[in-house]
Amino acid sequence: MNLAFFVGCAGLVLVTGNSPDPLASEHEELILSFNKKLLRSLEDQSGLPNPSVHLALRLSTYHNLDMEKAHLDRMKVDLHQNLESSLTQHQPVTGMLALYMLALMASCTEVSDMTLNQEPLILQLKKQMEQEKEHIATSQRPLTNYYQYSLGVIALCASGVRVNSHVVNKLVRAIENDHLKHGVNDSIDTVAMAGMALQCLKESKVQLCGASLLQEPLRIVKQKLLGSKRADGHMGNEFSTGLAVQALLTMGSHMSDLSASMEAMKTDVRKGTYHNAMAISQTLPALQKRTYLHVRAKDCQDEDDSLVLGPKPPAKELSGPMVSIQVEVISSDGSTSIKTVEVPKGSSLLKALTLLQDSQSDFTFETQASLWGPYLSVVNGDRARQSDRTYWSLSSDGSALGVGMQDYKIEEAQKITITKKSY
Ligand code: B12
The missing domain is CATH 1.50.10.20 (Glycosyltransferase)
Structure with a gap:
């Protein structure tokens, strides 16, 4: 028993x-x-x-x-x-x-x-x-x-x-x-x-x-x-x-x-x-x-109350070597632009795009908050919308990213492609 x-x-x-x-x-x-x-x-x-x-x-x-x-x-x-x-x-x-x-x-x-x-x-x-x-x-x-x-x-x-x-x-x-x-x-x-x-x-x-x-x-x-x-x-x-x-x-x-x-x-x-x-x-x-x-x-009577959190672990500082990435943007009309940016190894894609935006006058992007974190909604002034069934898809060296721009970490040189897609 x-x-x-x-x-x-x-x-x-x-x-x-x-x-x-x-x-x-x-x-x-x-x-x-x-x-x-x-x-x-x-x-x-x-x-x-x-x-x-x-x-x-x-x-x-x-x-x-x-x-x-x-x-x-x-x-x-x-x-x-x-x-x-x-x-x-x-x-x-x-x-x-x-x-x-x-x-x-x-x-x-x-x-x-x-x-x-x-x-x-x-x-x-x-x-x-x-x-x-x-x-x-x-x-x-x-x-x-x-x-x-x-x-x-x-x-x-x-x-x-x-x-x-x-x-x-x-x-x-x-x-x-x-x-x-x-x-x-x-x-x-x-x-x-x-x-x-x-x-x-x-x-x-x-x-x-x-x-x-x-x-x-x-x-x-x-x-x-x-x-x-x-x-x-x-x-x-x-x-x-x-x-x-x-x-x-x-x-x-x-x-x-x-x-x-x-x-x-x-x-x-x-x-x-x-x-x-x-x-x-x-x-x-x-x-x-x-x-x-x-x-x-659901019955909320006599519930366990045993979960206790210890002190918060310190956030990790990024001080590793720099990694070079290419960022390719493919608009809905098929036009393409490619830019290069150097980012500290381990940076998120969000950080990488922010560094690119800060260093180049002809690349901009915007995000919108979602339950999963920042969602890429506008690139170079072009907005993808739920109402017209378009979105900016993210991929690395040709493979779709399995996570979003905040969770994806840049560990090595690669080409990030951001494509406006209809679905
Ligand atoms: C529908 C959907 C989409 C639709 C959203 C538009 C629409 N109106 O339908 C489309 C097809 C556009 C989409 C795109 C993407 N998606 Co999606 N999506 C979903 C799905 C099935 C439901 C989301 C939802 O409606 N939630 C309910 C509402 C109440 O929550 P919400 O947060 O307000 O919803 C919004 C956000 O979730 C946002 N959204 C959708 N996907 C993603 C992904 C990320 C990373 C972020 C930050 C936001 C986001 O769109 C929702 C509607 O506005 C989830 C499945 C799941 N398990 O959650 C996957 C899911 C969230 N998506 C996922 C992924 C990977 C993506 C992409 C990154 C794929 C890619 N490589 O491009 C892109 C986002 C790129 C970007 N621009 O930032 C993964 C996330 C995994 C992770 N650990 O981060 C999930 C869990 C699917 C899976 N099992 O792999 N997605």
Whole structure:
């Protein structure tokens, strides 16, 4: 028989008879350190509070209740105001509003009592979904993307609201017609989110659409997720595996089918692949076998309060040798420019582009804040927009970057290509 108990801050130790299971305790140590890394990200209060981070912290087994409460309060003021002003400016906020609702539910806050610009929060999300649905009807694509559309369905469904059957049908069609893309490639993150949305609907007591309508799209989602598994266990890539595991867990997959993916994520944690708080927030729940659908049954009584952060480690100074990089910009009309800049080894791409902008009068760029960090939005005065389905894609020596401009570090000479693409 397995017995479980806590050993101070060292975490959970599983005991079989008298002998501790070293693998189980190693797993819990890893989770604890990963959880602390996510908690640490709350100390940076320069940007908006991140609802995805909040959601993951609340879904965890381990907590620092004071820090989580302070973050919840910041969300209710800063994020709330930001959403209100975006709504006033008629900007789509589907994904952010959905994540905010899920984060509130995970903190046992009654979302049905809350308002945004004097209207119920839930009604605001319903309206966003109506607009998304209308946009699909006229332009064959959501206003934002199917990742956010699916998050919207999850948030409505998890709060016990019936989701309009036309909204559901649009998601079902998108799955059947293979429209869940990241740029032009398959988006396993989006497939996973869509799968969780449909699974929530299937289990919902208020949903009128029959389980039979959802059976085929759920089968396609499961097949896509399992089919995306690489030899190293990742589904899609390092950053989609956590969401894919979550989705498969909601669909009733057994741990034996997911163990290779769990191992792949644990190897990533050990290697330090996940340093962006957003990446941690999408991976930690899966490592603890939790999913976004657990917010439906969240009980905030008698929670653990054992997570404690030590002093902040000092930031690393860059004083290494200089590295020379070429920066190529390819505009939508195909015109190309190439510039060279010297940067300290280990600099981020963001730093490199800033140095280039400071040294050359004919290169400029702008970024916009996002949950993943700075997103490259304007290059040489040319803006890429969600509304016209264009973006500035990033690659190095011909290979697409797997991370953004703040996380990508320049370790050696290379050619960075920034291309305006349509999707
Ligand atoms: C949709 C999407 C896109 C769309 C965004 C536009 C749109 N309206 O649809 C497009 C196709 C343009 C895109 C581009 C890129 N993406 Co993308 N994207 C996503 C996806 C599927 C959903 C994002 C979302 O809507 N979130 C919900 C809302 C509420 O959060 P948000 O932060 O407000 O969303 C905005 C930002 O996330 C931003 N965004 C999208 N991708 C990225 C990537 C980075 C690094 C940053 C800083 C911002 C950013 O666009 C969102 C909409 O405005 C995520 C999957 C995921 N797991 O999160 C991948 C994801 C975030 N993208 C990723 C990557 C790598 C990129 C690119 C860097 C690819 C490249 N080599 O060029 C570029 C960004 C380049 C740049 N200009 O800075 C990775 C990031 C991994 C990491 N560790 O950093 C993810 C996790 C996919 C994956 N599994 O690999 N993306």
